[in-house]
Amino acid sequence: MSHFGRSGPPDIKDTYSLLVLNVTFRTTADDLFPLFDKYGKVVDVFIPRDRRTGDSRGFAFVRYKYQDEAQKAVEKLDGRVVDGREIMVRFAKYGPNAERIDKGRILEPVQRTKGRSRSRSPRPRHRDHRDKDSRRRSRSRSRSRSKGRYDRDQYRGRDRDNRHRSRSRSPDYHKGRGRGKYDEDRRSRSRSHGRSASPARRSPSPRRSPSPRRISPPRDASPDGRNHKDRSPTPKSISPRGRRAGSRSPLPRSDADDIPK
DNA sequence: GTTGAGCGTT
Numbered sequence: 001m002s003h004f005g006r007s008g009p010p011d012i013k014d015t016y017s018l019l020v021l022n023v024t025f026r027t028t029a030d031d032l033f034p035l036f037d038k039y040g041k042v043v044d045v046f047i048p049r050d051r052r053t054g055d056s057r058g059f060a061f062v063r064y065k066y067q068d069e070a071q072k073a074v075e076k077l078d079g080r081v082v083d084g085r086e087i088m089v090r091f092a093k094y095g096p097n098a099e100r101i102d103k104g105r106i107l108e109p110v111q112r113t114k115g116r117s118r119s120r121s122p123r124p125r126h127r128d129h130r131d132k133d134s135r136r137r138s139r140s141r142s143r144s145r146s147k148g149r150y151d152r153d154q155y156r157g158r159d160r161d162n163r164h165r166s167r168s169r170s171p172d173y174h175k176g177r178g179r180g181k182y183d184e185d186r187r188s189r190s191r192s193h194g195r196s197a198s199p200a201r202r203s204p205s206p207r208r209s210p211s212p213r214r215i216s217p218p219r220d221a222s223p224d225g226r227n228h229k230d231r232s233p234t235p236k237s238i239s240p241r242g243r244r245a246g247s248r249s250p251l252p253r254s255d256a257d258d259i260p261k
Numbered sequence: 262g263t264t265g266a267g268c269g270t271t
Contacts, residue, residue, distance in 0.1 A: 002270075019268055048269050061269055088266090096269050 003029040003045040015043045015063040016070040016105050017092035023047075024083040025056045031083070036062045039076055040069020061092060067105065 020032065029045040036042050047060040064070035070091070078089040095101045 017269085021267055022265070025264075046269060057267075057269095058265055059267055059269090085265095090268095092268060094268055098268085 003033055012044075012063065012096060014105075015065060016067045017095065017101065018062040018064065018070055018074060019090050019092040020060040020062055020077075021058070021088040021090070022085060023056070023058060023060055023087050024085045025058055027056065027060070027083050027085075029060065032060055032062060035080075035082065036064075036073050036077065039073040041065040062089075 018036075023032070027047075029047050032047070033042060033045045036045065041064060043063040043065050045060060045062050048057045049055060050057060062070075062073070064073065074089045074091065077087065079086055080089075081087075092101055
């Protein structure tokens with residue numbers, strides 16, 4: 001989606017893409033457009049957004065019609081504080097289709113006109129490449145922690161909450177300061193006491209664990225013969241049970257540790 | 262309400 005409301009990229013044949021980083025998550029293309037348009041002819045402003053949440057990812061792409069203008073915008077807007085955040089404006093490194101671009105200009109547009117010898121230039125498929133490259137450059141930028149937000153959101157991303165939790169917990173762990181530590185210690189101690197419960201769990205009330213377990217295979221109780229024919233589910237059922245045993249495995253170990261006395 | 266070194270959509 002472009003800022004102009006058209007579906008998809010308008011025309012990127014002769015445009016120069018700028019990558020705007022560190023923009024606030026609240027900043028929208030409408031906010032960036034006038035800012036960048038002041039320094040030149042802006043063809044399009046695009047802010048990648050999360051598919052699920054629709055929130056900005058924190059960076060944007062601005063396409064200029066002329067390179068000189070784009071260059072000027074980079075010099076003028078790079079480091080500019082927008083919405084209380086210092087944005088970073090640089091020439092895009094990759095095109096919309098992960099094509100290599102130079103100075104923000106797409107060097108080789110998708111050349112699919114001819115099916116001739118085109119077995120070359122296997123476009124960069126993953127960001128890993130770029131990531132590695134970027135890391136190698138290791139610019140003197142004050143970098144902080146957290147790095148997998150995008151990855152998680154884009155690929156594994158399931159819940160935004162996960163991100164929150166991770167962030168929240170990460171610093172605490174890193175700091176391991178005061179309450180966090182205390183809490184951990186307390187929990188540990190609690191678990192230590194839990195040792196008593198451990199054996200209890202091992203031989204729990206017969207009605208608690210076994211009851212549902214037994215009930216679990218109701219189909220077994222009603223084997224009309226048809227079920228008998230189906231052996232597929234049988235191994236499946238066993239799977240969880242075996243896993244449970246495995247889960248219990250670590251427990252005794254802990255017990256042994258606490259048991260010494 | 263929250264994040265953050267990161268390259269893109271019909």
